[in-house]
Amino acid sequence: MVSDARDAVLGIETSCDETAASVVRGGQSVMSSVISSQLDLHARFGGVVPEIASRAHLDLLLPVVSEALSGAQVEGPSLAAVAVTTGPGLAGALLVGVSAAKALALAWGVPYVAVNHLEGHLYAASLEEEKLEYPIVTLLVSGGHTMLVLVQSPGNYRLMGETVDDAAGEAFDKVARALGLGYPGGPAIDAMAKKGDPSAIPFPRPMMGAGLSFSFSGLKTAVTRWVREHPDAEVADVAASFQQAVVDVLVSKAATAARQVGAMGICLGGGVAANAQLREAIVEACAKEGMAALLPSKAMCTDNAAMIAAAGWHRLRSDGPSPLDTPAEPDLSLVAHTA
Ligand code: KG4
Ligand code: ZN
Numbered sequence: 625m626v627s628d629a630r631d632a633v634l635g636i637e638t639s640c641d642e643t644a645a646s647v648v649r650g651g652q653s654v655m656s657s658v659i660s661s662q663l664d665l666h667a668r669f670g671g672v673v674p675e676i677a678s679r680a681h682l683d684l685l686l687p688v689v690s691e692a693l694s695g696a697q698v699e700g701p702s703l704a705a706v707a708v709t710t711g712p713g714l715a716g717a718l719l720v721g722v723s724a725a726k727a728l729a730l731a732w733g734v735p736y737v738a739v740n741h742l743e744g745h746l747y748a749a750s751l752e753e754e755k756l757e758y759p760i761v762t763l764l765v766s767g768g769h770t771m772l773v774l775v776q777s778p779g780n781y782r783l784m785g786e787t788v789d790d791a792a793g794e795a796f797d798k799v800a801r802a803l804g805l806g807y808p809g810g811p812a813i814d815a816m817a818k819k820g821d822p823s824a825i826p827f828p829r830p831m832m833g834a835g836l837s838f839s840f841s842g843l844k845t846a847v848t849r850w851v852r853e854h855p856d857a858e859v860a861d862v863a864a865s866f867q868q869a870v871v872d873v874l875v876s877k878a879a880t881a882a883r884q885v886g887a888m889g890i891c892l893g894g895g896v897a898a899n900a901q902l903r904e905a906i907v908e909a910c911a912k913e914g915m916a917a918l919l920p921s922k923a924m925c926t927d928n929a930a931m932i933a934a935a936g937w938h939r940l941r942s943d944g945p946s947p948l949d950t951p952a953e954p955d956l957s958l959v960a961h962t963a
Contacts, residue, residue, distance in 0.1 A: 635933025638721030639713025656695030707936020711956030735945035766894030779963025785836025820860030889916030
């Protein structure tokens with residue numbers, strides 16, 4: 625059976641190493657969400673190899689799109705729009721998704737909508753919780769970004785603070801490499817930290833108490849230097865102490881931001897949001913502040929196309945379709961938006 629899809633948006637996401645497509649109805653109801661991870665292709669290189677990512681997207685995207693459409697029982701020409709991540713991300717990887725989305729929108733005669741990947745992350749929580757109370761503060765922590773965003777209502781947001789150097793996930797990955805824990809580093813440190821003492825080593829809490837900006841480059845250097853100088857140290861203690869330092873800073877700044885704007889809750893997004901200790905600490909901080917802790921599932925925190933389809937649906941309503949010459953923009957930043 626093919627259902628009426630006039631309110632359904634096909635989202636496409638190829639900004640990094642996940643090839644994803646999803647159909648979301650009314651910006652809210654996920655009809656299908658298909659994610660093909662390239663993790664295995666990149667793991668032996670210790671990080672994402674851009675050229676390999678682009679080629680894998682080329683191979684995987686159309687099958688992934690077909691699966692998303694058939695899973696949702698919709699046909700392309702009946703969609704409300706095709707939405708795609710145009711940035712930020714890897715140039716070649718973005719181009720695969722953007723070119724495919726434009727071609728499909730043209731062939732099906734439906735609108736094309738350009739979506740900022742970071743804006744997509746802001747919609748992840750609303751796809752799992754129907755009744756979100758706004759305003760909320762979203763702590764977006766991934767391999768490429770660390771930011772605090774005030775979301776007043778869907779589509780109305782502004783940046784409150786971000787990292788001045790490395791992203792939190794980048795620090796996890798680099799520290800994991802220094803500890804010989806492999807790639808991706810976040811889950812490895814998360815697991816190892818459970819066996820260690822988080823107060824064993826007093827690593828610095830960078831920029832703690834100094835506004836809403838973050839810095840993780842110095843912490844990463846402090847940990848790698850400590851490891852070099854203490855070759856016999858317990859790896860679990862180093863992992864736990866490093867993770868505690870990162871979590872302390874993230875949670876303290878998120879709580880400060882939420883207090884400043886009278887937020888109803890703090891929401892987590894991005895790959896680092898899968899971190900068990902971060903999730904626990906956010907729940908604790910929110911309980912203390914009398915706010916809701918909004919913790920989307922791991923699949924919704926990490927890169928997916930449902931969040932892109934949801935953002936595309938809202939953008940279509942607020943700004944209309946995007947011109948077909950809207951380019952891929954690897955360095956696209958998150959600018960305040962009012963729907
Ligand atoms: O959002 P994401 O899947 O991709 C982008 O960076 O856009 O985030 C990946 C990052 C990596 O740096 C990875 O090490 C980190 O998220 N990560 C974690 C955990 N799972 C993934 N960091 C800490 N604890 C985890 N459990
Ligand atoms: Zn992301």
